[in-house]
Amino acid sequence: MSNDARTPGSDDGRDPLEEMLRQLFGGQGPDPDEVRRAMEGLGGPGGVPFDPSQLNPAMMQQAMAQFQAMMSSGSDGPVNWALAKQAARQAVAGEDPAVGSFARREVDEALRLAELWLDGVTQTxxxxSVGVAWSRAEWVEATMDQWRRLTEPVAVSMSRAMSAAIEQQLPGQLPEGMDASLLGGLQPMLKNMGGTMFGxxxxxxxxALGKEVLSGTDIGLPVAGHRLALVPVNIEEFGDGLSVPDDQIRIYLALREAARMRLFLHSPWLERDLYAAVEQYAAGIRLDTEGIERAAQSVDPMDPGSLQAVFDGASFIAAPDATQQAALDxxxxxxxxxxxxxxVVVAEAARPLESAPALRETMNRRRASGGPAEQAFAALVGLELRPRRLREAAAFWEHVTxxxxxEYRxxxxxxxxxxxxAEDLEDPAGYAGRRSAADASAESLDDELRKLLEGGFGDAPREG
Incomplete structure (x- = not known):
């Protein structure tokens, strides 16, 4: 392009529109002159034609860099996991003070005391391990790999469906005067839009969960690994609405965190089966493609902010089939x-705490109902981690104890x-009898199998 044809808005002699297209597509993008002619034909506010000479090179360069980063899924596959972590970090930024040495010491002391009290009520x-006190951002960093593990099958399916829907809908949404052939250069980014949105x-x-969770296992899964962890800033906010001394709240939550972690370490199969149920559910994920297509009609591909706004709070997960429902159950x-x-274990261990009964009721209600962030997460991936039968389960363990x-428990x-x-939760008194009968049946089957393998069921004696 000659110097005379350069757009006046460029201070260094470069054409800002050509620079924008170069950043977006490298050398494979549409011809800048064709794009300029199409843009000049677009009506602006009040019918004033769009004037490409008003493009500010510096602002355009920054905007395109941000847009390109958002649209790139890198080598992680169809879902932009780096963007997911970045979005999570941004969501908890602001009122997220660094954890000071005094708060860390309080958490460490609470967790040590919790372990001592638990020793007296459980044989786990x-x-x-040394307990840790995390800021919200530190919780995000520590748990992001597990969130990826939990949501990846859903994320991949959702990403592909969203990208396909946007790619299909976009040609019909082009403003009058814009050449549809320009979409050719947008294809790589369109394929990544679903991953960007889901990320x-x-x-x-x-x-949002990072602003609510009180500990590493607060949602019922060890998403922070096998580390005892509390989140002081969230505990402080949680305690603001309670008439309970701060130290009692901290000790009670430390008891719950330590008890859960003891159980996961005591029963290695438990964590495996929890994640297996999640994976079985995720393997059968089906999407509401019509809902995705309707939402895609409202996406402005040149406005990254619209990606999140359009899909915010929406759920595009179809109702579970029988196999999925069994996994969810x-x-x-x-x-x-x-x-x-x-x-049950914490209620017994926390007897020295005057406020333990009130804290027990508060925590049970909180876990059974789930907070706004937990509900938003469930809507996004179709997965709820709420123990609706918590009180029945507690009654079962109380009866068994x-x-x-x-020791039996x-x-x-x-x-x-x-x-x-589920039958045992409805009839705790019958559990031991049913368990004994099942054990006897299993032992009898084992004995018969052993005899078969040892030749104990040989041919009957022949007559004559």
């Missing part, structure tokens, strides 16, 4: 059993085949 082993949504949901039962056991003792957790069922 102490965690044996933004998931990051926002995880960030199993997940709900497991989470309820964990939370019920924690409730009273009738058979602590903890032994149940060592064997996945002895996991209580």
């Amino acid at each position: 082993e102490p965690v044996g 933004l949504q998931l990051g926002g949901a995880v960030g 199993q997940l709900e039962l497991l989470v309820a059993l964990v939370e019920g056991w924690v409730d 009273a009738e058979h003792g602590t 903890e032994e149940i957790w060592r064997h996945p085949e002895r996991q209580p069922t």
Whole structure:
């Protein structure tokens, strides 16, 4: 392009529109003159034609850099996980003070005391690791890999469906005067739009959770690994609405965190089965493609902010099929059993705390109903981690403890085949009898199999 044809808005002699297209598409983009002619034909406010000479090169360069970063999924596949983490970090930024040495010491002391109190009421082993106090941002960093593990099957399906819907809808949304052939250069970015949208949504949901969670296992899964962790800033906000001393709140929450972690370490199969249920559900994910297509009609591909606004709070997960529902039922039962056991064990361990009964009721209501952030996350991926049957599960563990003792109760957790069922929650008194009958049946089957393998069922004697 000659110097005479350069746009006047460029201070350094470069054409800002050509520079914008170069940043977006490299050398494979549409011809700048064709784009300029199309843009000049677009009517602006009040019918005033768009004037490409008004493009500010510096602002355009910054905007295009941001846009290009958002639209690129890099080597992570169809979902922009780097953007998800960035969105989560941004969601918790602001009122997220660094954890000071005094707060860290308070958390460490609370977790140490919790371990001592738990030793007197459960035969599960102490965690044996140093507790940590995290800011919200530190919680996001520590848990993001597990959120990816939990949501990746959903994310990949959603990303592809969204991208396809946008790519299909966009030609019909072009303003009058814009050449549809310009879409050729946009194809790579269109394919990444679904990953961008889901990354933004998931990051926002995880960030919202980061403002609510009180500990590393607060949602019922060890998303922060096998570390005892509390989030002081969230605990402080949680305590603002309660007439309970801060130290009692901190100790009670430390008891719950340590109890959950003891259980996950005591029963390695538990974490495996929880994630297996999630994966079984996710493997059958079906999407509401019509809903996605309707939403895609409202997306402005040149306005990254519209990506999040259009899909905010929307759920495009179809109703679960029978296999998925079975996985969700199993997940709900497991989470309820964990939370019920924690409730019973902590209630006994927390007897020295005057406010323990009030805190127990508050926490049970909080876990059973879920907060706004947890509900938003559930809408996004179709996955709820709320123990709806928490009180029934707690009643089951109370009965087992009273009738058979602590050792019998903890032994149940060592064997996945002895996991209580929905029937056991409805009839705790019958659990031991049903379990004994099942064990006897299994032993009888083992004996018969052993005889068969040892030749105990040989041919009958021949006559004559």
